[in-house]
Amino acid sequence: MDLKELLTETFGGIFEAELIEELAHEVRLQSFQEGEVLIDFDQYIKSMPLLMAGAIKIMREDFDSGELLLYFLEKGDTCAMTLACCMGDKKSEIRAIAENDGLVAMVPVMKMEEWVGKYRSWRAFVFESYNSRFNELLSAIDNIAFKHMDQRLIDYLEETSKVNNSQTIQKTHQEIANELNSSRVVISRLLKALENEGKIILNRNNIELLS
């Protein structure tokens, strides 16, 4: 499949043909592997990523080295952080890690700014990205502030299952605890409870969702 077809497949529904054409000329494809750190804290970002395949998790790090998963990016998404970083020449406040293998199309900052004035659909896409990430952040805050760990864990399992297109989650209890900024003891206990409720099956290094 060539670049133009790939772009059309992912963005054909929202971008006009002209913009797809320009994208095909300006974009640089870059593949990534599971676990790869794509963006780190205090990093300046020089181009804007359009996610073509795979999933990326966006993490926030605490002062005392605690981590927290904010949300996942999926096919057709872009990173709202980079929009702000590119335009404002600011450092990244987040860390982006590949959840699985995938592909991004990198858009040069110059073109990205130019298109905001040139294409209605691009402008709408940028605004929509901000809006949906803002909403993701709100629900992330709701999760931390108002939900108990058992519900957060269930949400996490379902989201992880979704972005990986798999009913089995290849993660250790410790990894899950890190992403939810909790401890393994709690995660193990809650997972055991979910298994007893018949919602999941626990194995070493992976968890099967039954729901």
Next chain:
DNA sequence: TCATTAACACGGG
């Protein structure tokens, strides 16, 4: 009350 920390036993690779 519930999470965290430390500690220990068990078992599979």
Next chain:
DNA sequence: CCCGTGTTAATGA
């Protein structure tokens, strides 16, 4: 043996 897991006891918020 090492790592992931399951559990408990002590401590703290």
